[in-house]
Amino acid sequence: MVKLIHTLADHSDDVNCCAFSSSLLATCSLDKTIRLYSLSDFAELPHSPLKFHTYAVHCCCFSPSGHILASCSTDGTTVLWSAHDGQALAVMEQPGGSPVRVCRFSPDSSCLASGAADGTVVLWNVQSHKLYRCGNVRDGSLVACAFSPNGNLFVTGSSCGDLTVWDDKMRCLHSEKAHDLGITCCDFSSHPVSGFELKYKSTLSGHCAPVLTCAFSHDGQMLVSGSVDKSVIIYDTNFQNILHTLTQHTRYVTTCAFAPNILLLATGSMDKTVNIWQFDLETLCQAGSTEDHLKQFTEDWSEEDVSLWLCAQGLKDLVGIFKMNNIDGKELLNLTKESLADDLKIESLGLRSKALRKIEELRTEVKSLSSEIPDEFICPITRELMKDPVIASDGYSYEKDAMENWISKKKRTSPMTNLVLPSVILTPNRTLKMAINRWLETHQK
Missing domain, CATH: 3.30.40.10 (Zinc/RING finger domain, C3HC4 (zinc finger))
Known part of the structure; x- marks a missing residue:
């Protein structure tokens, strides 16, 4: 099951992109702004929205550490921001001033790729903010980009349908027509890439209109896509079947992103909203995860993950107490009636009872998925x-x-x-x- 747990409706125009770090969600829009939200309670940060761009913001992404946020715009610039306080760290102008449609950090954070409407793709040095390498696709606007997990190559997609593979020195390794009507998005799964070989594997179907966005979950078990048909489809990548179809948006779905822990999915739309969806453990099991992995997954929850779980269970009032006591996934599964009262000092009997009931449900769910069936x-x-x-x-x-x-x-x-x-x-x-x-x-x- 996937359930809608929150809707963000702060943008005044189409939402173009959303991106997660381990503790934040960033969204950007045609309204020229970038907004930042805390994942603990989905409250907008005090320094949000971020304003610099003079035209539509097309893409935003966090560095792997989550400390830096990048955004790019029709105004021809790519901006680096401090995720901590929202200060602009650098403004990098695309050669020729062409509108920048996509930006992506390399896995080691050393480089940032930016792709533009004139077909240029630039690798920027994140430390010096200087242009490192520059290349061009043959035809069309460059609208999609993704780095391989080890960062030794990246791919770009153009509005003419060309998928181009580059190495980290900006040498073109391969280019071919991947889609007749243009590429809108591309993403790598988490599986390591050794050597280089690009070949067709399969086609996933389900949408009845153009697909505008796609993203792999961080364990590679799921793929999500959003479409002009206003729907979001979640696929099991192992068996290539549809797990869920979400139809909450009222206009084109333009962006989707999984949180690093795959508990959450964000989808953005031309309806000016961003929906936050939460997965239950049964869905993770359906997506090919083993029972031991599911149990380990819960035990590996960070304090932020526990905060998200509390909010989803209607226990938002306990977030501060759990954070103050550094309750992570392992601690959560071991909480008892006594520890809630004596150690966490939760005075309300009603809150204690509800929390204990939800924790018991979580333990039962994990246990039921960890069945003894060989x-x-x-x-x-x-x-x-x-x-x-x-x-x-x-x-x-x-x-x-x-x-x-x-x-x-x-x-x-x-x-x-x-x-x-x-x-x-x-x-x-x-x-x-x-x-x-x-x-x-x-x-x-």
């Missing part, structure tokens, strides 16, 4: 216990009905490897079925 008994397609397992020609076992449906509706590819299946013959896995039946006899009495 992973080899779970169908990779349905993520459910198999009743009639069959072996496909890729060597993996699947639920018979699910695999037959997969083959009838998909290309003849493996759900696990995405490679072409040598054969569509399915062989009953009687040994596995016997093992599942034995497990059921001992665990469902």
